[in-house]
Amino acid sequence: MTKTTGITWAAASARRFERQFLAMPARTDTxxxxxxxxxxGVHAQVLSAAELSVGLRADGVTRADVRGALWPAASPTAPPPPPSSPPSPSLVKTHGPRGTVHLLPARDLPMWCAALPAVPHGTAAPSADVRLTEEQARQVVTAIAAALDGAFLTxxxxxxxxxxxxxxxxxxLVMPAFQTMWPRWRQVMHRAGQCGALSFGPNRGRRVTYTRPPHFTPLPPEEASRLLVRRYLYAYGPAPPRHFARWLAAPPAWATARFAELAAAGEIEEVRFEGTPAWVTVGDTAFPDAPERHELVRGVRLLPYFDAYVIAAQPRELLFPGAAYRRALAGGQAGNFPVLLVDGVVAGVWHQRRRGRxxxxxVEPLVPLTARGERELAERVEGVGAVLEAEAELVIGEVTVGAHA
Structure with a gap:
C-alpha cells in the first residue's frame, strides 16, 4: 500500500473492491x-437482487441466510426461542437512502434513523387537499410504531x-396510485421507515407484512449526518460532495455544507482524484500499489439490480466506459440493469429467469471475452445459482429484457 494525494481511478477502484468484498469474498466468520x-446498505426493491448482492460477497451465504438475518423467528434453521425472548434480527428491511427499500444492519439504525430524516426533501409536496399537516404526520408515524410493535400486519x-x-x-382515499386511490396516511410510510417506526416483515403468502424494528435510541441528527459522510467516504471515497449528494438524493448545497463542517473539524481531508478535488476521511490516504491494483479488480464479476457498488462508485462515466454508458444505464441512472464487470468496469448486462429449481x-458482453474470461463467467453464474439455491445455466447472448423501473 502506498500513500498518495494524486489518486487515480485504478487506485480508487482497487480499494473500493477490497472494502466491498468484491476483490475477495468475506470470510465465513463475517x-x-x-x-x-x-x-x-443493500438496495432491496428486488429482494432476490439484495440476496445476491450480499451472497456474492460472502463465502457460503445463500438467500436463506439473508432471510434468516432479517426474520430469525421465521427462519426454518433458527432454534425455537423462549416465549419471552424472540430473536432479534441483525438485518432490517426498511426505507433507507433515497427513500428506497434497503437492508440495513440493525446495529446501524441509530445512525440511519437520525441522519435520513435530517436530509432536506427535494420533492414537491402534495396538493393541500391531499397532504398531511406536520402534526397529522407525527400522529400517523406514532400510530404506525404502536400498531407494529411486536406484530406483523398487512x-x-x-x-x-x-x-x-x-x-x-x-x-x-385521496392519493392517486396505480389506477386506484390510496388512503391519506400512506404518504408518510417512507418517513415511518426512515425514523425506525416501520420495517418489512416476511411475506404472508403473497402479501407483504410490516413490523417494527428493534427498539433503539437515535443519535443526535448532526452527529449522525457527520458519521454517515465518514462512512460513505470510507466505503466509496475519494468523493466530492456532489457524489455523496447524488448517492443520498440530497440537495448538493446541503451536502457541501456537511463536508465543510467535517473539514473544519479535521475529520476529512481534501485530495486530488483524477485531477479534481475530492475528500477522504482524515488519514485514510493509503491505496493499493500498482501491481496489487490489477489483481484486486482483475477478472469478471456479476452484480445484480441496484447493487450498492454500481450506484455509489463514481465518476459514473469511468465505471460505465464507452458502450456500457449507453447500454447499461437507463437515462444515466445506474442499477436498472444487472451488470457484468470485466477488470473493474461495466462491460455487459445480464438477466436471470428462474423456473422452479x-x-x-x-449474459450479454459488450467486449470480447477470452477463454479464461468465459470459464470464470461460468463459475460466477454457478455462484449466482448457489446464492439463490438453484441450478444455474449460462447462456451468452443478447439480453432482451428492458431496464427495471
Whole structure:
C-alpha cells in the first residue's frame, strides 16, 4: 500500500473492491450484517437482487441466510426461542437512502434513523387537499410504531390500526396510485421507515407484512449526518460532495455544507482524484500499489439490480466506459440493469429467469471475452445459482429484457 494525494481511478477502484468484498469474498466468520454495513446498505426493491448482492460477497451465504438475518423467528434453521425472548434480527428491511427499500444492519439504525430524516426533501409536496399537516404526520408515524410493535400486519391491517389510533381523516382515499386511490396516511410510510417506526416483515403468502424494528435510541441528527459522510467516504471515497449528494438524493448545497463542517473539524481531508478535488476521511490516504491494483479488480464479476457498488462508485462515466454508458444505464441512472464487470468496469448486462429449481442466466458482453474470461463467467453464474439455491445455466447472448423501473 502506498500513500498518495494524486489518486487515480485504478487506485480508487482497487480499494473500493477490497472494502466491498468484491476483490475477495468475506470470510465465513463475517456476518451478513457485516457485509451489508460494508456496502452502506443493500438496495432491496428486488429482494432476490439484495440476496445476491450480499451472497456474492460472502463465502457460503445463500438467500436463506439473508432471510434468516432479517426474520430469525421465521427462519426454518433458527432454534425455537423462549416465549419471552424472540430473536432479534441483525438485518432490517426498511426505507433507507433515497427513500428506497434497503437492508440495513440493525446495529446501524441509530445512525440511519437520525441522519435520513435530517436530509432536506427535494420533492414537491402534495396538493393541500391531499397532504398531511406536520402534526397529522407525527400522529400517523406514532400510530404506525404502536400498531407494529411486536406484530406483523398487512397493509390493510395496518391501515385499520392507523385510522383507529388517529381518526377517519387518515383513511381518506385521496392519493392517486396505480389506477386506484390510496388512503391519506400512506404518504408518510417512507418517513415511518426512515425514523425506525416501520420495517418489512416476511411475506404472508403473497402479501407483504410490516413490523417494527428493534427498539433503539437515535443519535443526535448532526452527529449522525457527520458519521454517515465518514462512512460513505470510507466505503466509496475519494468523493466530492456532489457524489455523496447524488448517492443520498440530497440537495448538493446541503451536502457541501456537511463536508465543510467535517473539514473544519479535521475529520476529512481534501485530495486530488483524477485531477479534481475530492475528500477522504482524515488519514485514510493509503491505496493499493500498482501491481496489487490489477489483481484486486482483475477478472469478471456479476452484480445484480441496484447493487450498492454500481450506484455509489463514481465518476459514473469511468465505471460505465464507452458502450456500457449507453447500454447499461437507463437515462444515466445506474442499477436498472444487472451488470457484468470485466477488470473493474461495466462491460455487459445480464438477466436471470428462474423456473422452479433452475435458473437461466443470460449474459450479454459488450467486449470480447477470452477463454479464461468465459470459464470464470461460468463459475460466477454457478455462484449466482448457489446464492439463490438453484441450478444455474449460462447462456451468452443478447439480453432482451428492458431496464427495471
Amino acid at each position: 456476518s451478513v450484517a457485516d457485509v451489508a454495513a460494508a456496502m452502506l 397493509i390493510d391491517e395496518l391501515g385499520e390500526e392507523v385510522v383507529a389510533r388517529t381518526g377517519p381523516w387518515a383513511g381518506d 433452475r435458473t437461466t442466466v443470460t
